[in-house]
Amino acid sequence: MKKHLYALLVIGLIMSSCTTAEIPLEEDPDPILTTITYTADVKPVIDNNCVTCHGAVNPNAGLSLTTYLQVKNAAENGNLIARMNNALNPMPPAGILPAQTRAIIDKWRDDGFLEN
Numbered sequence: 283m284k285k286h287l288y289a290l291l292v293i294g295l296i297m298s299s300c301t302t303a304e305i306p307l308e309e310d311p312d313p314i315l316t317t318i319t320y321t322a323d324v325k326p327v328i329d330n331n332c333v334t335c336h337g338a339v340n341p342n343a344g345l346s347l348t349t350y351l352q353v354k355n356a357a358e359n360g361n362l363i364a365r366m367n368n369a370l371n372p373m374p375p376a377g378i379l380p381a382q383t384r385a386i387i388d389k390w391r392d393d394g395f396l397e398n
């Protein structure tokens with residue numbers, strides 16, 4: 283019996299050491315069933331959460347997120363998705379966005395970064 287508990291403890295330790303800061307475990311958003319596009323879904327998220335700092339003029343980190351190509355490039359070739367999901371150093375800096383909001387960007391990537 284004691285051995286059994288010890289094994290459970292070890293398994294628990296291994297599992298907890300494997301979790302990353304990227305995806306908080308308690309959040310499990312409902313899967314998005316529709317196809318995600320920039321114009322309908324992604325642009326509103328970016329406009330509401332990013333363009334105050336990443337606007338067209340003098341953007342923070344030199345990163346403007348005001349057009350389809352800019353956002354696509356940052357998501358495809360840059361750090362946009364990683365930073366939005368980085369619990370320790372998130373974008374926006376004020377706090378990581380809800381899992382359901384971040385899932386929109388992840389699904390946009392899975393759907394192929396469509397514009398419309």
Ligand code: HEC
Nearest residue numbers: 331332334335336342343345356361362365366373374375
């Ligand atoms: C309050 C201002 C502010 C907001 C809002 C904000 N950012 Fe940032 N962002 C910054 C600053 C300052 C930096 C540079 C410092 C750093 O990397 O932490 C930065 C850096 C970044 C970088 C890294 C750029 C690089 O070249 O490595 C990405 C990607 C990014 N932001 C994306 C976003 C996204 C996406 C949003 C919205 C979901 C967002 N940011 C919202 C201020 C902001």
